[in-house]
Amino acid sequence: xxxxxxxxxxxxxxxxxxxxxxxxxxxxxxxxxxxxxxxxxxxxxxxxxxxxxxxxxxxxxxxxxxxxxxxxxxxxxxxxxxxxxxxxxxxxxxxxxxxxxxxxxxxxxxxxxxxxxxxxxxxxxxxxxxxxxxxxxxxxxxxxxxxxxxxxxxxxxxxxxxxxxxxxxxxxxxxxxxxxxxxxxxxxxxxxxxxxxxxxxxxxxxxxxxxxxxxxxxxxxxxxxxxxxxxxxxxxxxxxxxxxxxxxxxxxxxxxxxxxxxxxxxxxxxxxxxxxxxxxxxxxxxxxxxxxxxxxxxxxxxxxxxxxxxxxxxxxxxxxxxxxxxxxxxxxxxxxxxxxxxxxxxxxxxxxxxxxxxxxxxxxxxxxxxxxxxxxxxxxxxxxxxxxxxxxxxxxxxxxxxxxxxxxxxxxxxxxxxxxxxxxxxxxxxxxxxxxxxxxxxxxxxxx
Numbered sequence: 001x002x003x004x005x006x007x008x009x010x011x012x013x014x015x016x017x018x019x020x021x022x023x024x025x026x027x028x029x030x031x032x033x034x035x036x037x038x039x040x041x042x043x044x045x046x047x048x049x050x051x052x053x054x055x056x057x058x059x060x061x062x063x064x065x066x067x068x069x070x071x072x073x074x075x076x077x078x079x080x081x082x083x084x085x086x087x088x089x090x091x092x093x094x095x096x097x098x099x100x101x102x103x104x105x106x107x108x109x110x111x112x113x114x115x116x117x118x119x120x121x122x123x124x125x126x127x128x129x130x131x132x133x134x135x136x137x138x139x140x141x142x143x144x145x146x147x148x149x150x151x152x153x154x155x156x157x158x159x160x161x162x163x164x165x166x167x168x169x170x171x172x173x174x175x176x177x178x179x180x181x182x183x184x185x186x187x188x189x190x191x192x193x194x195x196x197x198x199x200x201x202x203x204x205x206x207x208x209x210x211x212x213x214x215x216x217x218x219x220x221x222x223x224x225x226x227x228x229x230x231x232x233x234x235x236x237x238x239x240x241x242x243x244x245x246x247x248x249x250x251x252x253x254x255x256x257x258x259x260x261x262x263x264x265x266x267x268x269x270x271x272x273x274x275x276x277x278x279x280x281x282x283x284x285x286x287x288x289x290x291x292x293x294x295x296x297x298x299x300x301x302x303x304x305x306x307x308x309x310x311x312x313x314x315x316x317x318x319x320x321x322x323x324x325x326x327x328x329x330x331x332x333x334x335x336x337x338x339x340x341x342x343x344x345x346x347x348x349x350x351x352x353x354x355x356x357x358x359x360x361x362x363x364x365x366x367x368x369x370x371x372x373x374x375x376x377x378x379x380x381x382x383x384x385x386x387x388x389x390x391x392x393x394x395x396x397x398x399x400x401x402x403x404x405x406x407x408x409x410x411x412x413x414x415x416x417x418x419x420x421x422x423x424x425x426x427x428x429x430x431x432x433x434x435x436x437x438x439x440x441x442x443x444x445x446x447x448x
Contacts, residue, residue, distance in 0.1 A: 005042070005204060008192055012046035015177055015190065016057060024149035025058040026190075027140065030084075032063070032077035035155035037219060038204040039193050040084075043153065044211040047093050059095045062139060066131040067101060068108045068252045070264060071335075071342050072272065076222060080214050087212035100139050106130035108254055109349045113325045114356035115300060116315035119256040119285045127252070140184050149186045151178065157201070158194050225270045226263035253278045256286050274338040277331035284327065294320040318357070322365040325353065329374040361434060408439045 016026070028043060030036045040061060047055060061084055063077060081097050088095035104110060108131060111117040120127045143150045181187035193201070205216045253264060253275075261282060268275050288294055296314035297306050305314035316324070332344040354367040372378055399409070 004196070004200065008196075009042055009046045009049070011177070012043055012192055013049055016046060016050060017054060022149070023057065023147050024151055025060055025143055025147055026151050026153055027060045027062055027143065028153045029136075029155070030061045030063045030077075030081075032073065032080055032219070034201050034205060034219065034223065035157060035193065037080075037216070038196070038201045039153060039155040041204055041208060041211060042192065044093070044095070047095070048091070048211070052092060055094050057094065059093075060098050060143070061095060062098045062100060062136070064100045064132055064135055066108065066127075066252050067346070068131075068254045068344075070251070070253050071275070071278075071339070072222065072267065076218065080212075083214050084212045091211075098139065100135040102131045102135050104348055104352050106134060107349055107352075108252070109328065109345050110352045110356065112316070113321050113328070114353040116296070116317070116321055118295070118316060119254070119289055121289070122257055125257060131252075137184065140187055144184070144186045149188070150184075151188045151190050152181065153190050153192060155193055156191055157196055157198075225272070226266050254282060254285070256282065256289065274335055277334045278344075281327055281331045285324070288320070288324075293317075318360070318362045318365060321357075322370060325367065326370050326374060329371060333374055361438065408436070 026043070028036070028040055030040060043059065047059070061081070063081060065074070069077075081099070084095065085097040088097075102108075108127060111126070111130065112119060117126060118124065140150055140152070178188040178190050181189050202220075206220060210216050253261065255261065261279065264275055264279055264282075268279055290311075290313070292311040292313075294316055295305075295312040296317055297304065297312045298314045299305050300315055303314075306312055328345055332342070335342050335344070350367050350371065357363075357365065357367075
């Protein structure tokens with residue numbers, strides 16, 4: 001076993017030194033799971049064996065955070081990333097840590113609660129592209145633009161599954177270590193541990209000292225506590241041929257593609273009772289997904305979406321979006337009683353959700369009202385800036401004879417600010433015209 005591992009380390013050294021004039025970086029997808037941990041340990045040991053003056057290629061350890069990862073895994077991974085960054089500097093290695101996240105408009109909650117996308121299933125699996133592929137692709141494109149080329153090191157193994165073995169075989173060129181990335185220009189893929197068996201992965205983790213000073217027994221314990229199947233979510237998803245979190249042991253806690261989140265269920269049963277609100281919320285999202293009363297008869301593009309038996313299958317209704325937001329905040333509040341630092345939904349997402357509701361001309365439900373009801377607080381998304389408050393008071397005075405005029409002007413101002421917030425000025429004129437038409441129609445109805 002140790003001979004095979006030493007051979008891989010030697011191969012990594014050889015590949016690193018190959019084309020020594022090239023500055024193309026190595027990019028290692030790191031999830032903190034067993035395979036990516038073993039891969040990084042071997043790369044680290046290979047770099048240590050290379051003279052300092054020949055370490056002319058940067059190695060980027062890239063971790064993609066979807067913002068809805070299992071909280072236990074997130075805490076562990078972030079702790080490890082800090083250790084990796086610190087140890088690399090202390091040991092003089094060209095290893096740099098980088099975290100990627102989805103853009104605000106691509107996050108899970110902005111799409112579900114803001115735009116009304118139904119939660120993903122095996123047919124409509126929009127989450128992989130928005131939350132994993134796009135953030136990773138943007139980072140790779142930046143590296144290629146800066147260095148001309150990049151090499152992605154992935155921790156996939158032939159023995160993991162038949163599908164993975166076929167995927168590796170499909171893209172590899174006999175006699176070549178590097179294969180061309182199927183979608184990314186000037187990008188190559190390198191799978192150093194593809195031949196290792198599960199026992200060898202655990203041998204590396206459990207018997208070899210972590211070069212960045214981590215306690216690998218914690219990782220082993222996480223796998224033990226979440227014992228379900230032995231499968232790890234891919235560390236660096238760059239195209240749809242990579243299986244995402246559909247059957248992963250450590251993926252997004254919101255994943256509704258699988259029938260049951262066995263890893264989180266196992267964790268709850270083994271003492272992590274504070275995770276139960278997440279388990280219950282996920283189950284509720286699955287149960288409520290296809291109910292006609294929760295769905296509109298059209299999709300966001302205006303396409304008709306009603307089944308032959310009259311069931312609505314478009315986007316979520318505004319009422320259900322508001323109801324689900326309240327459920328998310330309740331789950332967050334309950335978890336924070338034991339883990340006050342955990343956030344299920346960020347403040348930026350709450351603002352973006354309200355922005356999207358306004359853009360959809362929906363003013364019946366207000367995010368801050370829902371938040372205040374759940375937390376029994378007074379959160380106001382409007383600015384407390386004294387100047388703005390004076391402007392509002394002046395506007396109210398001018399519109400004192402016609403309250404609807406004040407509401408109309410406020411909606412138009414909010415819409416303009418919201419467009420600026422999401423950097424999407426396109427369509428502002430049309431949106432404003434629709435608001436004005438709505439108010440004119442309302443005024444006409446009042447007259448009659």
